[in-house]
Every structure is written in structure tokens, then in C-alpha cells.
Amino acid sequence: MFWIGKDVEVFSAQKEFIDTAIVPLTVIDGSPIGMKQSASAAEFLMSLTAFVEQQFKGRVMIMPPFSYTNSMVKKDYIQAIDEELKLAGFKYIFYMTSDHSWTSAAPELSVLWLPSIPLGDMDQSVKQSVLSDQIRQVVPMLSSKWSEL
Amino acid sequence: MSNNRVTRRQFLNYTLTGVGGFMAAGMLMPMVRFAVDPVLQKKEGGDFVLTKQKVSELTKTPVKVDFTFEQVDAWYKSDVTSTAWVYKEGDKVIALSPVCKHLGCTVNWEGDPAHKNQFFCPCHGGRYEKNGENIKGTPPLGPLDEFEVKEKDGLLMIGKTRPNTLV
Known part of the structure; x- marks a missing residue:
């Protein structure tokens, strides 16, 4: 599911089955050195979350990405988002990011950190296989949380 | 005059x-x-899409076949890669849609080691028989959809989905 009108309608009707929210976290870096890196990391993350959506459409809701800069106190924002999503009725909330600073910034949240792979120059079929490989890293993390309760 | x-x-x-x-x-x-x-x-989506899968290489075991088509979402055109689970039943080629009939996750062949010879949906543990029939007691309420198939120069072509005709 995506955070769009039609899917949210389904979510409201099927809350017992759609219980997981995934929030992509993307850093916006405007410096000349960091710009390209941050853009391609965002590209990678968007492709990856869309792929996760395809595989787990009936259980996860992919939220619009949370974008921030390094000068923001990002932890406060994310805690507000976390509370809001719990209020909405999600039992599991995951954050996916390529920004390594999150692993230490918010240890109590389920942050899935994946090193970014530049997809920009890749062929469609290569992209597909790279993303499938990455998905294989994500699935165990999701299913271990799901089977906790 | x-x-x-x-x-x-x-x-x-x-x-x-x-x-x-x-x-x-x-x-x-x-x-x-x-x-x-x-x-x-022009009718869109009615055409068959050529895959790279050779029909002669198909066996009784379902394999994943990827195929790509163009999808138009308002003004945004994109290439969408979709998959099908394809196997042979006698001489007949059968292509099943991997979309779970419960809430639309992607099912996998033998995705659960505990249940051999079945399709498994990782989201809520839905299971299907090889012919796509949903197993009673698991969340899905209907059988997996089937793709129309054709053969061209030995390669498999995949068309539109239709309700399962095998169950």
C-alpha cells in the first residue's frame, strides 16, 4: 500500500492485516560534494521501498519519505511521526534509510539501514536483480519483528 | 457553346x-x-508481452518469469516489471499471477519450507495449491489469477490475466 487515498481506504477497512508502516528517511545535502551522493541515495531508497511495497502490498504501508538536512534536530521530528503513526493504528513502524547516522541517533526505533547503491546508470534488468538482492536483506528483519508477538 | x-x-x-x-x-x-x-x-494492455523464457525449457516445477510492459499513470509513463509463475502440465503451459488474492502481496513457490509444493504468501501466511487453488483455513478467499499465454518462435508470451480456469 502507498499513502494514497485509495490505499488508505483499504487500510481503514483491513487494519488487522495491514499493520506495518515503512517510512523512508532521506537526507537532503546541498553541498557540492554531498549533493549527488544524497540524490542517488534517495533514488535507491525510493526504488527499494517501491519494491518492498510490491512484495508486501497486503501488509505494509509505504509512507511519503521524510526528508531532512543535517542541521535539523531530526530525532524530534521522527518521534512525532512515530507517535502519529501509532495513533493511526500501525503496530509495526519501520524506518528505511541509507544514512548511517540513524543507527546511533535513534536506537529505540526499528531503523533498517541499507548502504546505498547508485542505480542511476544501471540497466533495467541489472537494477531489478540488485534490488532483489537488497530485498533479501530486508525480509528477515521484517519477519523477525512480525513473529515477535 | x-x-x-x-x-x-x-x-x-x-x-x-x-x-x-x-x-x-x-x-x-x-x-x-x-x-x-x-x-x-487502441486498447491498452490487450497485447501479449514477449518474455525471455523458452517454452521448451519449462518443466513441471513453477519458475519465475519476468516481463516488462509500459504503464501510464496520468502523465507519468514507466516500465513496469511484472512476474508470473510458469510451469507445464502435460503439454499445456500454465502461467499464474503472483498476486495474492487476499490483499495483493507477491506469493512465492515453496516460500515456506514447511509446505512443499505450494505457493506461499509471506504477508499473512496464505497458501495455494500448484494449480492456484487457495487452501482453506488460510486468509485468501479465491484462487490465483491466470495469465493468457502464447508461444512465438519458441519463446513464451504473456497476455492479460483472467480468473483461474484450472480450479
Whole structure:
């Protein structure tokens, strides 16, 4: 599911089955050195979350990405988002990011950190296989949380 | 000179009718075109998509076959890669849609080691038999959809989905 009108309608009707929210976290870096890196990391993350959506459409809701800069106190924002999503009725909330600073910034949240792979120059079929490989890293993390309760 | 000479009045009548007719046609044509437009429109998604899978290499075990088609979402065009689970039943090629009939996750062949020879949906543990029939007691309420299939030069072509015809 995506955070769009039609899917949210389904979510409201099927809350017992759609219980997981995934929030992509993307850093916006405007410096000349960091710009390209941050853009391609965002590209990678968007492709990856869309792929996760395809595989787990009936259980996860992919939220619009949370974008921030390094000068923001990002932890406060994310805690507000976390509370809001719990209020909405999600039992599991995951954050996916390529920004390594999150692993230490918010240890109590389920942050899935994946090193970014530049997809920009890749062929469609290569992209597909790279993303499938990455998905294989994500699935165990999701299913271990799901089977906790 | 012929006997029936064209009078000035007749000449004017002919030319005016002619020119008027052209003008009327010029206005009517686009209107008619708009009215019949839905009939002339090309059907999208009705075409078969060629895959890289050789039909001769298919076996009784379902394999994943990827195929790509163009999808238009408002003004945004994108190539969408979709998959099908394809196997042979005798000489017949069967292609099943991997979309779970419960809430639309992607099912995998033998995705759960505990249940061999079944399709498994990782989201809520839905299971299907090899022919796509949903197993009672698991969340899905209907069988997996089937793709129309064709063969071209030994390669598999995948068409539209249709309700399962095997169950």
C-alpha cells in the first residue's frame, strides 16, 4: 500500500492485516560534494521501498519519505511521526534509510539501514536483480519483528 | 457553346452550395471524430508481452518469469516489471499471477519450507495449491489469477490475466 487515498481506504477497512508502516528517511545535502551522493541515495531508497511495497502490498504501508538536512534536530521530528503513526493504528513502524547516522541517533526505533547503491546508470534488468538482492536483506528483519508477538 | 447555358443564378447557387458544403463538413468532421473516438482508441494492455523464457525449457516445477510492459499513470509513463509463475502440465503451459488474492502481496513457490509444493504468501501466511487453488483455513478467499499465454518462435508470451480456469 502507498499513502494514497485509495490505499488508505483499504487500510481503514483491513487494519488487522495491514499493520506495518515503512517510512523512508532521506537526507537532503546541498553541498557540492554531498549533493549527488544524497540524490542517488534517495533514488535507491525510493526504488527499494517501491519494491518492498510490491512484495508486501497486503501488509505494509509505504509512507511519503521524510526528508531532512543535517542541521535539523531530526530525532524530534521522527518521534512525532512515530507517535502519529501509532495513533493511526500501525503496530509495526519501520524506518528505511541509507544514512548511517540513524543507527546511533535513534536506537529505540526499528531503523533498517541499507548502504546505498547508485542505480542511476544501471540497466533495467541489472537494477531489478540488485534490488532483489537488497530485498533479501530486508525480509528477515521484517519477519523477525512480525513473529515477535 | 452548349444549349443549356449556366445562368448567373445557377452558377452562384452551385458555388455557394459547394463552398458552404465544405465549410459545413469542416465543422462536422471534428465533431463526428470526437463522437466515435472511443471506438477508434487502441486498447491498452490487450497485447501479449514477449518474455525471455523458452517454452521448451519449462518443466513441471513453477519458475519465475519476468516481463516488462509500459504503464501510464496520468502523465507519468514507466516500465513496469511484472512476474508470473510458469510451469507445464502435460503439454499445456500454465502461467499464474503472483498476486495474492487476499490483499495483493507477491506469493512465492515453496516460500515456506514447511509446505512443499505450494505457493506461499509471506504477508499473512496464505497458501495455494500448484494449480492456484487457495487452501482453506488460510486468509485468501479465491484462487490465483491466470495469465493468457502464447508461444512465438519458441519463446513464451504473456497476455492479460483472467480468473483461474484450472480450479
